[in-house]
Amino acid sequence: MMGVLKGMRVVESSAFVAVPLAGMTLAQMGADVIRFDLPTGGMDATRWPVAPGGESLFWAGMNKGKRSVAIDVKTPRGREIAQEIICAPGEDAGLFITNLATPGWTDHATLAGRRADLVSVTLRGDRHGRPAVDYTVNPAVGFPMATGPEGSAEPVAHALPAWDAIAGGLVVSGLLAAERYRLRHGAGQAVDLTLKDVAAAMLGHLGIIAEHALTGQTRGRAGNSLYGAYGQDFLCADGQRVMVIGLTARQWQNLLKVTGLAEPMAALAAALGADFDDEGARWQARAAITAVLAPWFHARRVADFADAFDRAGVTWSVFRSFAEAIEQDPDLSAENPIFSPVTQPGIGTWLSPGTPFGFSAQAREAAAPAPLLGQHTEAVLADVARLPEGEIARLFDAGIVAQPSRAAMPMAS
């Protein structure tokens, strides 16, 4: 790897989305990311979606470009080896990310006893030590009750593990910030974060807490309307649905111009005594605005207006299913330089994304496959933990570490 983080080594003890995604983000920027798991696999080893043979496509997706070490960390020696890998020397090493911190062996204080300048980032459920996942944090802070059709009373949870992905990004940011500090001041540290606090903070950042404090109100369900200005979904004559945005003044004017509806819209504004140049007025009159626009879309197929919309700089999109997006959107094809066909040993070949970043000082690299579970056990024990050959052999014999059979291993790793 020649990425922007080349030379950095990060060890990961994790499962599910947030921390694996953080590790993969670092790996796709060129860091050597070593994930360790039990020889039987981590808690997410069989996470859905799965291939016809049962292999986890989730695991393959979330661990691209990492090295995998299989250690039986239920044994004392296994735990010690994991600690040796985490705390191995190197100016650009001693970096650890986890959502599985265990008191007495992978908590920061214990690890710092082996390497004082360790930087660790630990993601937990909530600040009380209770477990929490995206699916529980989201209802706790209120988003499902503000999602779905206006007037409905049914909560709707998001399908995207958004809090996990947001927290994963913060794990990367927190690690890089603390490593930057260590580089300048020599001191490592423990960085702590909880999934619940990430969501709680976002309620503040978005102004939702302030709105409640100052007005006693909070935003309610608004279907697919863009909140606070104008944006709406419309059904077209070909049965397709589109999302159309009038958030900024320019977007709103472009939309009126290209649909030729500036005049009836002005009449509507006059009838309501509203100024649609004010985004809040568009929000408040959204139902009436939609009533003016809807017949225009109902009467047209997407193909009738797509080019004109693009030429006019309208901000819009069709709604697609996942399958339609994968089959039809050029941004989800090999035309997009972030994607390339990647062969995942033992499973198959499909289009995989590398980092979405373009770094001008580093050439873009194709995505690497995920490792086989334990694929790099021997290599990491030798080159990171620096265990002598004889001891490595004994550890394999004792079943404390494991590695796939040579037959299963890809030719080059």
Next chain:
Amino acid sequence: MMGVLKGMRVVESSAFVAVPLAGMTLAQMGADVIRFDLPTGGMDATRWPVAPGGESLFWAGMNKGKRSVAIDVKTPRGREIAQEIICAPGEDAGLFITNLATPGWTDHATLAGRRADLVSVTLRGDRHGRPAVDYTVNPAVGFPMATGPEGSAEPVAHALPAWDAIAGGLVVSGLLAAERYRLRHGAGQAVDLTLKDVAAAMLGHLGIIAEHALTGQTRGRAGNSLYGAYGQDFLCADGQRVMVIGLTARQWQNLLKVTGLAEPMAALAAALGADFDDEGARWQARAAITAVLAPWFHARRVADFADAFDRAGVTWSVFRSFAEAIEQDPDLSAENPIFSPVTQPGIGTWLSPGTPFGFSAQAREAAAPAPLLGQHTEAVLADVARLPEGEIARLFDAGIVAQPSRAAMPMAS
């Protein structure tokens, strides 16, 4: 500020969620983040939610702890001053984040002409140069068609601007990664990212593209069910709704133990010929599993089982509206150290979140308010752009830069 990034200076030209959130994340870690806007305000100056007086609570939420400079960048001299601020000297400066890059003045090549080692991160809509926002990227990649009640055909958009928040996290990560590279190799660079690619890559990371490639299938709507294992919402006797998780083996066993339903669940598994220790089997049998569990919840109030669930380590949550969350959840109160009452000059006082991170080497700091628009114009022109006093006065006189009247300024900034 004594944060982990103390000493770093970042300049931001932005609007809306992703880049403002990125700048605020950096500011809350101690960086000096300078956002510049037109003297009349940026495109998000009046973004909802708004206070009773019309002030944007969104703006106040997204710009906490930054410095604000008001420059008329529609004038040539105004643009030059913005460039001088972005490219001002300093080993820890020359860092620029934007979603408003304009060819010829805030594109990387132009700015690098003033400071060769500039690091810039530019977020765009899509790789074709088309505009895109969270509300259009989300339908394009397929999530709204996989959200909402099983069997429904209506797309449901998320209420959380998740792609913006994820992209904002990547802006922080990309900036810190490229600054780390500059520190070691001396070279700045342009870091490019699009909102569409962030979403496209996530489809790959989650295994959705692989599933389609290998099985021809993609996940469909599943209501509020946890995908791929077991997790479900239940209505309780008190009218409250709870989310209950059986993702891991331990979560699943805890749930059966605490509800006392291990026996009927085993009978169900036997009847179906299924092994519920297999998470995929739980997913496939979720409707039947829910039928066994639902009467238990229907017959009980949340207060009847809450303590037992917590003691048993069940992963669960109630569903709350935003208002209920703010009023009832201790994690959204001053009991949570990330929150403190913050007075936003000219608007009011409410509970605001600082960074959700705990950095063990830096004391936690209370959130700072957002600046008034232009509050730091004079200070930044003097101490960053290093313009002579007389020129600063002339720029104010010519209306090229602006600052709130002294009466409006907070006593200490």
